[in-house]
Amino acid sequence: MILIVMVGHYIWMALLYFLAGIYSGKNPFDVIRNYGPAYITAVGTMSSAATLAVALQCARKSEPTLRDDMVDFGIPLFANIHLCGSVLTEVFFVMTVSKVLYGALPTLPEMIIFCLLLGVFAIGAPGVPGGTVMASLGLIVGVLGFDATGTALMMTIFALQDSFGTACNVTGDGALTLMLTGYVEKHKIERQKLHVDL
Numbered sequence: 001m002i003l004i005v006m007v008g009h010y011i012w013m014a015l016l017y018f019l020a021g022i023y024s025g026k027n028p029f030d031v032i033r034n035y036g037p038a039y040i041t042a043v044g045t046m047s048s049a050a051t052l053a054v055a056l057q058c059a060r061k062s063e064p065t066l067r068d069d070m071v072d073f074g075i076p077l078f079a080n081i082h083l084c085g086s087v088l089t090e091v092f093f094v095m096t097v098s099k100v101l102y103g104a105l106p107t108l109p110e111m112i113i114f115c116l117l118l119g120v121f122a123i124g125a126p127g128v129p130g131g132t133v134m135a136s137l138g139l140i141v142g143v144l145g146f147d148a149t150g151t152a153l154m155m156t157i158f159a160l161q162d163s164f165g166t167a168c169n170v171t172g173d174g175a176l177t178l179m180l181t182g183y184v185e186k187h188k189i190e191r192q193k194l195h196v197d198l
Contacts, residue, residue: 024182085168
């Protein structure tokens with residue numbers, strides 16, 4: 001299951017950068033080729049917040065593809081609200097735990113409600129190790145009906161791969177910043193004087 005989730009991360013990142021390239025009219029490889037250090041740091045720290053300084057350095061290497069004011073605005077913002085890798089992982093894992101412990105997958109209505117609410121909860125989740133799953137424990141218990149055993153197993157297996165979910169989150173921030181850059185350039189928004197030193 002962890003391998004399936006990791007493949008899902010790479011598919012999602014590829015789609016995100018593909019869409020960012022189309023929207024911005026720029027080559028997304030100019031951004032993603034600089035994100036290796038941020039990806040490795042995220043794998044090691046399991047924290048978007050702890051990886052922020054490295055992510056900023058990687059994104060700044062992508063100028064002029066990424067506008068510097070959009071990097072200074074977008075990367076810190078997305079480090080706190082863009083947790084796509086963690087959300088993707090959690091959705092796969094709740095289905096796995098449900099099948100293993102309770103003998104059946106959650107029903108489609110339960111999964112739809114869970115996914116919609118998880119998307120909202122993930123925006124408010126902290127960018128720290130296990131932040132997404134901790135923020136969504138109420139959903140896991142209330143919507144999906146997990147008991148203490150299911151919740152404990154969910155937290156355990158989530159911790160095993162949280163580093164790769166975080167790496168997906170951090171690397172995807174570059175694609176979103178590319179979209180921001182495309183937006184401000186299409187709308188001829190003037191460069192803002194904003195600089196974050198870390």
